[in-house]
Amino acid sequence: MTYIRPSFRHPGLPKNDIGFTRADYEGAISTLCAGCGHDSISGAIVQACYEMSLEPHRLAKLSGIGCSSKTPTYFLSHSHGFNSVHGRMPSIATGAYMANRDLVYLGVSGDGDTASIGMGQFVHAIRRNLNMVYIVMNNGCYGLTKGQHSATADAGSKSKDGAINPFQSIDLVGMALELGATFVGRSFSGDKTQLVPLIQAAMSHPGFAFLDVLSPCVTFNNKPESTKSYDYVRAHLEATATIDFVPEKKEITVDYAEGSSKNVKLHDGSRIQLHKLAPNWDPTDRGSAVNRLYEAKSKGEILTGLLYIDQESRDLHELENTVHRPLNSLQETDLNPGAAALENINESFR
Structure with missing residues (x-):
């Protein structure tokens, strides 16, 4: 069996605004289990980048360890x-x-990679408002080591070998809201209609954009007792809104019925249109998002969609007032301002 995707594609495939086909955003053939939700998320990333006409060389994809962290091999091979x-x-x-703010940074992680060993790293990336998209492929188990419960598994849930989880789960969405993340969303690997525009909006956000994507593990955690199973998630979804991403164009006209939709403008001129479904929710009000999330959890619902966005977000480079150019392009004259400038700095401390 080969894991190399054939290079031949039909010459008539549609192309985006920069002349690429969807195939140009694909990667190697997945070696994950057949039906794995992670592959659906990889497909959504491919679709989002294709529709946004993102040049593949402008994306930097990063990952840790786990089934989820294998997925960057399966999208945007260039x-x-x-x-x-x-x-x-x-x-x-x-x-x-x-070192280089010109790239689009996409981090892929898992519930074990983020909610356990990587928790300290995760919270400080939020705290610094690092300008990246951070996707957690959340299946509630350690799929690479035979399905033990992860930190996001609900208390009382049963693993494939029959073990009961005695511990309360860590809600990464609630934590992200509490720590001040400037873009917070949740989706389901089986809901591409919602997930693709969420990824596109996250990529257009200037700051830390967190997406918790429930992704059933078909091998170890897709049984009736699991709240991360495909059937359970489908039966308990509660969407905040129907979502439509509107790319930046020379002219954008908006005509929505008053009281039924909210149109959020992103920093690059693109927009995300939200048609409200969930009650008592405003995506620009952190308190509203926290309250609605708690209300959904108390009812056994899984709240999905864009939960919160800060339209005045200032990312890490802005907070630190750093140089705009990539560090590898700086010359000696840029890095050595001269004796006069040094004297002025020393004088300021006298």
Whole structure:
């Protein structure tokens, strides 16, 4: 069996605004289990980048360890990539972004990679408002090591070998909201209609954009007792809104019925249209998002969609007032301002 995708494609495939077909955004053939939700998320990333006409070389994809962290191999094979050690992906993303702000940074992680060994890395990436898209492929188990419960598995849930989880789960969405993430969303791997525009909006957001994507593990955690199973998620979804991403164009006209939709403008001129479904919810009000999330959880619902967005977000480069150019392009004259400038700095401390 080969894991190399055939290079031949039908010459009549449709192309996006920069002349690429969807096939140009694909990667190697997946080696994950057949039916794995992670592959659906990879497909959504491919579709989102294709529709946005993103040049593949402008994307940097980063990951840690786990089934989820294998997926960057399966999308955008012509992009930059770095597969780090377990839980350390945010550090690599931070260093890369501080060195070159011109790229789009997409981090892929899992519930074990983020909610356990990588928790400290995760919270500081949020705190610094690192300009990246951070996707957690959340299946509630350790799929590479025979399906043990992860930190996001609900208390009382049963693993495939019959073990009962005695611990309360960590809600990464609630944590992201509490820590001040400027873009927070949740989706389901089986809902491409919702997931694709969420990814597109996250890529257009200037700051830390967190997406928790429930992704059933078909081998170890897709049984009736699991709240991460395909059937359970389908039966308990509660969407905040129907979502439509509107790319930046020379002219954007909007005509929505008053009171039924909210149109959020992103920093690059693109927009995300939200047609409200969930009650007591405003995506620009953090308190509203926290309250609605708690209400859904108390009812056994899984709240999905764009939960919160800060339209005045300032990312790490803005907070630190750093140089705009990539560090590898700086010359000696840029890095050595001269004796007069040094004297002025020393004088300011006297």
